[in-house]
Amino acid sequence: KQEVTQIPAALSVPEGENLVLNCSFTDSAIYNLQWFRQDPGKGLTSLLLIQSSQREQTSGRLNASLDKSSGRSTLYIAASQPGDSATYLCAVARTYKYIFGTGTRLKVLA
């Protein structure tokens, strides 16, 4: 059974710092991995989707990497801003079904 773990559960950093969020999964037979952002009381917004054949994806200050063999993904946020404060979730998919981690709650201090 696929399990997705995100460490740390919470993180506070000063503005401007570069940071890395971690996601690990137990079954490497995945089709893709997706990173989402969730603001308090809101739905999820897709940030990056990495297909199983890809190693990384970039969007602006965000870079996500995927190492299927080791069951790991990282989300790198460059030059963090207070507006980046949110919960970040990763999810892995095999067929239609996504399995979600419980998220990392990020707070960027001004």
Place this chain on the structure above:
Amino acid sequence: DVKVTQSSRYLVKRTGEKVFLECVQDMDHENMFWYRQDPGLGLRLIYFSYDVKMKEKGDIPEGYSVSREKKERFSLILESASTNQTSMYLCASSFQGAVETQYFGPGTRLLVL
């Protein structure tokens, strides 16, 4: 831009009531999903639909049913609401295919008293 809307942002119901949560998407997506999100448990899939009138159970279907009469609309039904169904309910949609992004609605926070 893809838009997924949910009928209510907040809902308060009493134990035993029948509850309907509605989700509508405007991108002609084949797939639609209902999740619930609880602290410490993350998102868990309740039901999935891959076409009109087609549905599959997710990980936690007990106490729920769904209806998909039109492609753009997916309803979640709590047949007899219970306090343990107090949660945040999230709807999502996507195109068919193994590598498609899921787009989420804003969520409905349901409180069952």
